[in-house]
Amino acid sequence: MTKSEPKSGTKSEIVETDAGAARITWHPAPKSEARLVLALSHGAGGGIEARDLRAVAAALPAHGVTVALVEQPWRVAGKKLAPAPKTLDAGWRGLWPAVAKPGLPVIAGGRSAGARVACRTAIELGAAAVLALSFPLHPPGKPEKSRAEELLGAGVPTLVVQGANDPFGKPAEFPEGPYEIVGIPYGDHGFAIPKRADLTEAEAMTLITDGVARWAGMLDA
Numbered sequence: 001m002t003k004s005e006p007k008s009g010t011k012s013e014i015v016e017t018d019a020g021a022a023r024i025t026w027h028p029a030p031k032s033e034a035r036l037v038l039a040l041s042h043g044a045g046g047g048i049e050a051r052d053l054r055a056v057a058a059a060l061p062a063h064g065v066t067v068a069l070v071e072q073p074w075r076v077a078g079k080k081l082a083p084a085p086k087t088l089d090a091g092w093r094g095l096w097p098a099v100a101k102p103g104l105p106v107i108a109g110g111r112s113a114g115a116r117v118a119c120r121t122a123i124e125l126g127a128a129a130v131l132a133l134s135f136p137l138h139p140p141g142k143p144e145k146s147r148a149e150e151l152l153g154a155g156v157p158t159l160v161v162q163g164a165n166d167p168f169g170k171p172a173e174f175p176e177g178p179y180e181i182v183g184i185p186y187g188d189h190g191f192a193i194p195k196r197a198d199l200t201e202a203e204a205m206t207l208i209t210d211g212v213a214r215w216a217g218m219l220d221a
């Protein structure tokens with residue numbers, strides 16, 4: 001495990017896993033206020049620079065939630081295509097001891113493919129909850145190929161945050177289940193907001209972070 005200081009207030013470490021080296025960038029809550037860790041990974045088409053991941057990492061520490069942004073081994077290795085789900089899960093399992101090291105309850109989270117990983121492994125790893133950003137309910141245009149079973153099988157308190165125009169599944173398409181869902185008006189799979197909308201991207205990010213903060217605040221209430 002090696003560490004570096006990428007910028008003020010954060011720290012980065014490399015964690016070796018069976019799938020290769022992963023990178024965790026920590027956005028810590030104040031020590032006296034930290035009560036949860038949110039381990040949050042990216043999707044198959046991008047990294048931790050995604051607008052929603054950056055927004056959550058910036059906002060949640062003030063609510064007592066330390067955010068650990070996770071770069072999966074394939075991204076750290078510079079590969080452009082994500083590996084098979086079992087390899088993604090292996091990488092997630094391997095870095096879990098690092099996110100659990102602070103000794104706080106850990107929320108398993110991710111966007112898109114990262115949300116699927118979090119759902120598939122939550123019970124096994126002892127996650128306190130799951131945060132699913134832009135859960136890919138089905139491939140675009142193929143609602144018959146549903147991945148709802150992964151979401152419904154998470155087995156822990158779960159929050160889904162979904163764009164109203166997400167081609168991978170709009171909020172209304174989601175089945176009833178033991179989870180909460182927050183819809184983001186106009187948002188696509190990356191929570192981009194059309195310029196013609198009566199909602200700005202900044203306002204959309206605030207809807208996301210406020211929703212996540214409220215839900216996280218209820219976990220240990």
